[in-house]
Amino acid sequence: MQGKIIKGIAGFYYVYVRGRGIYECKARGAFRKKKIKPVAGDAVEIEITDPVDAEGNIVSIAERRSLLIRPTVANVDQALVIFAASKPMPNFNLLDRFLVMMEQAEIPTTILFNKVDLVDREEIERIRRIYAASAYPIHFMSAKENLGLDEIRRQLSNRTTTVAGPSGVGKSSLINRLQSATRMQTAGISVKLGRGRHTTRHSELIPLEGEPSAVEGCLNTGGKGEAGPSGGTGDPVGRFLVNRHFIEDEARVLEEDSPEMICEEIRGRYQDARGFIVDTPGFSSLYVPDFEKEDLAFYFPEFLPYMNACRFQPCTHTHEPQCAVREALDRGKISQSRYDSYLQMYEELSERRRY
Missing domain, CATH: 2.40.50.140 (Nucleic acid-binding proteins)
Known part of the structure; x- marks a missing residue:
């Protein structure tokens, strides 16, 4: 199986x-x-x-298609990096570190800014311009106002998506919105896992809304069986069994003088997942992956069209004359915010190698 x-x-x-x-x-x-x-x-x-x-x-x-080391999770199809447009103000340096992590792992990434109801159109366009040259898909939404949620749901459908971002940006609100139609299912899974929803201590795949199975559960008196398909009295099977908590918690308790078998639809019907969100602990640190500083520029997609045109090869894109990357920066082809993040990470990697 x-x-x-x-x-x-x-x-x-x-x-x-x-x-x-x-x-x-x-x-x-x-x-x-x-x-x-x-x-x-x-x-x-x-x-x-x-x-x-x-x-x-x-x-x-x-065989694994991909593997993230921190946090440890396999076979991720894409990443959704979530920041708030306001409250808290976006930390673009932290965002760029997340993007570098995903570039190194070769995981396609979408940037999502939540709480857009708190900012004006001018601020949205300013944020958009910072990442325009990087070609990352970028979305703006408000989980509170239910704006842009349908677009995100389509983005996540039938994929395993890791969600990254600092505290307070609305990750839990987004997950709750996406799970609004499957709260019963998720509650039951939480019982099986022995934890409450979104108490994130270990990497966990959270199932997204799917099609409900046509499941009916039956309870009988006298302990003759817990549940069975369409009124059966035999042992529980597969999906009935693993949702036994729904049966125990949600079905009517039968009195001894009740009819021997009463069937009713279990309110916690199982639903086949239409994708997963990877809810991960400790995914808010200013962590820079361990790689050679010379490789860093390759993880900034907007640098790639210019790197081979630098006069000196290899070029660090930090101080060399006739550096095509820095010339692109001067012409506005690369945002200053992104370049500043590159310089800071490059320096950190350089310091790391000295020790």
Whole structure:
């Protein structure tokens, strides 16, 4: 059975299987011997060891398309870097560091500015101009006013997206808005994972809204069975089982003198995910990835058209005469804000190499 790890903690891995739900799994000892550690986002093959409690073992891990080290998450399709247009004022240097991280990991990135209801059109255009030459897709929205949400939802559909950004910019509000139609599902998954929603301590894939399955659950008296499809009295199966918390929490409690079997639609119907958001801890630091300072310019896309035209090769684009990158800066082809970020990161990488 194939699935995707949505969270790993204390040696347990919670695997989402489309159409069935969440299984609590352990990794086989062979992974430890090979020094392979499953991570959130991994596509895995599992074997079911306990169908009643939805438990299993991870037997294989598919080849990873991508891997972020900090935070550790695999197979990310894209990144959504979120900052506020105001309150707090955007820290463009921090934003540029996030962009460098994603460039190094070769993950396509979209920039999102939240709280645009707090700024005027002139400020929006000023922000847009800073990143115009970089060619990053840039969106403006207001989670509070529900502006621009449909466009973001389309951007995230059927993809695994890591969300980055500092505290206070509205990441939680955005995730809550995107999950508004799946709160019951998410609450049930939180029970299985043993945590509250968005209490982010480990990298976790949060399922986005999907199509509800036509699931009906039944309770019977006398402990003859917990639930079954369309009124069945046998053991629970797959998706019914992994949503057992919905059945226990939401279905009516039957009295001893009630009819033996009463069926009702479970209000916590399972929904197949239409993509995932990677909710990650510790993703707000001023961290610069560890690479050679000579490589930094390659992670600023707007520098690339000019780098080969510099008179001196290799060129650091910091002080050399007839540097095509600096000439582009003087002509307004590269924003001063972006270039200042480059200089600061270049200096930090230079200092790091001295020690």
